[in-house]
Amino acid sequence: MDERILNRIGRSAAGNVGERVYATLRESIVTAELEPGRRLSENELAEPLGVSRTPVREALARLREDRLVAIVPQLGTFVTLISPAAVADAAFVREALECKAVRLTAERIDAAGLEELAANIVAQERAEADRDAESFDLLDESFHRTICIHSGHEIAWSLSRRANGHLDRVRRLSLPDNRYLSEMVSEHRNLLAAIANGDADEAEASLREHLRMVLSSIDDIRAAKPEYFEQE
C-alpha cells in the first residue's frame, strides 16, 4: 500500500453515483419532501435519477443505518416515521460528541480558527438581518463543523452529522417559524466568547444549552402533523 494508492483513497466516496444518490435522498427525507411513512421503491427512485438500482440500494442501505428508512424484504422501503425516541437518541449523540469536542477546541484552537468562527458569525448576522433562514442553516452547520474540526477529532462532526437526521427533519419542518433565529446567533456568540477565553466549562455549558433549544419545537410539530409521528 504505497503512497500513490493512499493518495487515491477517498475517490471512491467522492464522485460516485451511490454517494450522490445518498445525498439527494437524505436531503429529500430531511426536508420532508419525501414525507414520513412514504413508501419508496428502488425502481421508482432510480428511474428519474437516471441510474440503476445498484447505487440506489447502496444509498438506501446507508439511510437504513441512519434510521431514516426501513427496508422490508419483498415488501418495500419506507421513510421512517418521526420517532421521539430516535430524536432523543440523535440529541444525545450530538450533545455527547460536540460537548466533548468543544472542550478540546476551547483548549487548543489557534488564532486562525477563532478568526474563521468570528467571520462565520458575521455572516450569520447578515443572514439574520435578511431573514434568510436557508443561508443561516448552512452557516450554522459550518459553525459547528469548524468547532469539531479544531478539536482534533473531525470524527465528532461526521458522526454527529450522521446521527442528526432526525433532528434535522424536525427542525426543517419548523423552519418557517424563524423567531428563534436571533436567539441562536446570540448563543453562537456566547459560545465563541467562551472558546476564545479558553473556558472549557463555559463552552460546554453554552453549547449544551444551545443544542437543547433545538428540541423545544418538536411538540409543536407533532401537534401540527401527527401523521408524521410514531405512536408510543
Place this chain on the structure above:
Amino acid sequence: MDERILNRIGRSAAGNVGERVYATLRESIVTAELEPGRRLSENELAEPLGVSRTPVREALARLREDRLVAIVPQLGTFVTLISPAAVADAAFVREALECKAVRLTAERIDAAGLEELAANIVAQERAEADRDAESFDLLDESFHRTICIHSGHEIAWSLSRRANGHLDRVRRLSLPDNRYLSEMVSEHRNLLAAIANGDADEAEASLREHLRMVLSSIDDIRAAKPEYFEQE
C-alpha cells in the same frame, strides 16, 4: 405503514447474507487474521464464503465507513493500516458516548439491571480465574452494552461498538498478555459500585479511567509490528 409491516422491520438486517459477511470480515480484520495493509479482492472474499460479489460489496462498503478498509476504484480494497489518529478518534467517541451514558444509567438503573451487571462481574471473576481471555472479552462487551442500554440510549452502544474497530484491533493484538485482566475486573467492580450508589460523577470518572487503560498498550504493539502502522 401498519403494524404488520413494522413488526417485520429489521428482518432485512438480521439473517441476510450481507450482514453475515460483514460480521465475518470485521472479525477477521479486528483479530488481524486479515492483517493491516492486506489486499482484499471482492471475488476472492466471495468464493470461499459461497456467495456472490453483491453481499461482499455491501459488507465492504460498511467496513469502509468504519474506516477498517479503504476501497480504491479499479485497483483494489485494502485493510487499513492502524492509524494512531483513527485509534484516538475511536477512543474519543467511545469516551464521549459511554461516559455520558453511564451518568444517565447511574441515575435511573433499576434493581434488575444492577443484578444483571453483578452477575456479569461474577462471570468475569470466573474467567479471570480460568485465564480465559476470550470469555472475558465477551463479558466485557456485554458489561458495557448493558450499561449503555440502561441509560435509555442503546444508540450509544451501537455507535460506540461501531467506532471501536480500531481499538479492538489494537487490543486483540495485545491479548496474549493478560496481566491487565484482574485490573480490569477490579475497575468494573468500582464502576458498578458507583452506579449502584447513583453517583454519576464517580461512575463517569471510573469509566473514563477504565477506557483510557485500553490505550496504554498501543505503543507496545507499534514497537512489535511497525509494518501494521501508518507513518505519521
Place this chain on the structure above:
DNA sequence: TTGAGATAGATTGGATCCATGATCGGATCC
C-alpha cells in the same frame, strides 16, 4: 352478496454481465 382461493404483479435480495481504468509483463525499437 359474500367469502375463500388462486393468480398476477411488484418488491427486495442475490447473482451475473458489461464498462472503465489501473497494473504488470513481454515484445519491440533505439
Place this chain on the structure above:
DNA sequence: GGATCCGATCATGGATCCAATCTATCTCAA
C-alpha cells in the same frame, strides 16, 4: 543492453437478470 509501448489481466462501479415472497385483485362458488 535498456527504455518504451502495447496488450493481457484483473480490479471496482454500475446495469441487468433471476429467485423468493408478499400484496392485492380477480374469479368462482356457496
